[in-house]
Amino acid sequence: MMVADRLEKIEESATLKISDLAAKLKREGKDIISLSVGEPDFPTPQHIIQAAIKAMEDGHTHYTPSKGIPELREAISDKLRVENGIEYSPEEILVTPGAKHAIFEAVMATVNRGDEVILLEPSWVTYEACVMMAEAQVVWCPLNENFEAPDLQEYVSDKTKMIIVNSPNNPLGVVFRKEFLKEIRDIAVDHDLLVISDEIYEKIIYDGVHYSLASFDGMWERVITVNGFSKSYAMTGWRLGYAAAPRNIIDSMLKVQQHSVSCATSFVQYAGIAALKGDQQFLAGMVEEFEKRRDLLVNGLKEMGISYAPPDGAFYLFADVSSFGTGVEVSEQLLQEAYVAVTPGEAFGKSWRGWVRISYATSRENLMEALKRIKDVLI
Ligand SMILES: Cc1ncc(COP(=O)(O)O)c(C=O)c1O
Incomplete structure (x- = not known):
């Protein structure tokens, strides 16, 4: 009653919901690999941090x-x-x-x-x-x-x-x-x-x-x-x-x-x-590492016979898991049985019910382990 009509139909961010749930399970001691994150897992470059510190010291x-x-x-x-x-x-x-x-x-x-x-x-x-x-x-x-x-x-x-x-x-x-x-x-x-x-x-x-x-x-x-x-x-x-x-x-x-x-x-x-x-070297290194992870993920999915949208940019891979269930079903199954968090395609629009978004903003070790677990559960 107290809430404005314009907010009533707006859902909590579905992507944040999954990462929050994964974080909760992690806090409970479950060995969760989160492939649902929307942020680079690299530290902010030092020269950027130093510029902020200097600005603070200079009184900004x-x-x-x-x-x-x-x-x-x-x-x-x-x-x-x-x-x-x-x-x-x-x-x-x-x-x-x-x-x-x-x-x-x-x-x-x-x-x-x-x-x-x-x-x-x-x-x-x-x-x-x-x-x-x-x-x-x-x-x-x-x-x-x-x-x-x-x-x-x-x-x-x-x-x-x-x-x-x-x-x-x-x-x-x-x-x-x-x-x-x-x-x-x-x-x-x-x-x-x-x-x-x-x-x-x-x-x-x-x-x-x-x-x-x-x-x-x-x-x-x-x-x-x-x-x-x-x-x-x-x-x-x-x-x-x-x-x-x-x-x-x-x-x-x-x-x-x-x-x-x-x-x-x-x-x-x-x-x-x-x-x-400043120096843009950091960016080249980050993109190079993302590309290696993307290739690793692509090879793993290919082995499982899972197809995907051309993963040419960003750090997401959108995979067709319709032969295993809806995106929501597969995400839930992967979270509960494989302890791997991915985001259901439905979060991004109703037409993508059989898809999931896999973020590769995590280490190659994590990706290899996640692929192994996904294979064990789905195949
Ligand atoms: C497509 C897209 N636009 C914008 C943003 C938001 O970026 P920022 O952190 O600058 O608000 C994101 C973050 O996930 C995004 O995926």
């Missing part, structure tokens, strides 16, 4: 401008121009406490009650919740067996306001092809739609190439590019992300930020500058 421990400190917005502007081929001035950039909050602010700032927002299914769980908090409607467009959406057009109505795109994709691990992104571009331009392009996994790619949607013709004015530091620099707990978009959108998002969190944490923003401008 107070509120910053709500948009973010100018030096960081300049560094982000340079990064987007050099790496992504998109021109955003520092005024068109908003530094946020995590990419997640950037997405929340972007939806709050642009989507009206009753508008429709298209999500490509399967989709990361937070997009749906943000749309619901804006009292708008989610329209699910299921991806086909090639993890593309040739009939996307059919999901557009006169109420459609936005499409949310995430490549490299969580939960799929797929890097969307340029041709598919161009199809999305054509539809967005033809129907005058906004697009959130969540590019948080852009640097974790093994095969395929990352394209920023805002760099495509006709897209700059309609795309909100979202990115952050959590995945590329193993900084999930620092809470640092950003959005880049035309000034009127950024300034509306700024209102949400000013009246919710004021600004991203001061000294963390200085650490962000060190991350962007």
